Amino acid sequence: MRQVALFCIGGFFGFLIDAGIVQFLVSSFDANPYLSRLLSFLCAATGTWLFNRRFTFKGVRHYGHLGEWSRYLFAMSGGFAVNFTIYSTLVYHTTLAQRLPALAVAVGSLGGFVVNFSASRLWIFRHRKG
Template sequence: MKTHRFVRFAKVGALGFVVDLSVFSILLYWIGLPTMVSRVIAFVVAASCTWLGNRVYTFESRGNHFVQWKRFFISACLSMLPNLLVFKSILLSLGENHFTHALAFVCGVGAGFMGNYLLSSRWVFK
């Protein structure tokens, strides 16, 4: 039995989450970049990973790579807006420390998840 597309999307998203959080942590805590710079760079790296995973595994797409990548990048930027707004709002409200970074990160990713799925399934990989 084939796994439902939404479940596959969530699995790829979970991998993307690990990449996202890892890159964010390295940039912020080890390299010392500012919080929002670290967050945006990590998001772009994770989006690139999830594009490939969704293309190959979730949607099993055979469409034009470049066209899909452009659409996915636009889609990622749109889903990044609620993600970053929630992330920044939590940090402004609660201050910055390891706990609030993690909380803001999880809530931000959650805020962008459904929009990302809808754009991916209905536009990027249709």
């Protein structure tokens, strides 16, 4: 339960990064909400990786920083695919999400949570026996 709670806290920080960047880019620069989301995901995933490696899944490391970060981004891409599908559907079909893409990020984040936690716990930060 501790890991789930900490993963949620890290995910909340990631959401703030993700939603903040995409909302800033769309509102301030009239940026494409789909392309903006790719940049915001990269920033958010890096932030959650830093949080999760320090607090949620602390322990022995089996990869260097770059190796762990790249595996983490790869693992999070499954959750991002779910997240981005929901996000894109909302942005495409609703004017509210077009004006406030941060809301669509929030809904999409719920969909990607299970995939991301499973990938983190079972692959990136798993404890090896022996």
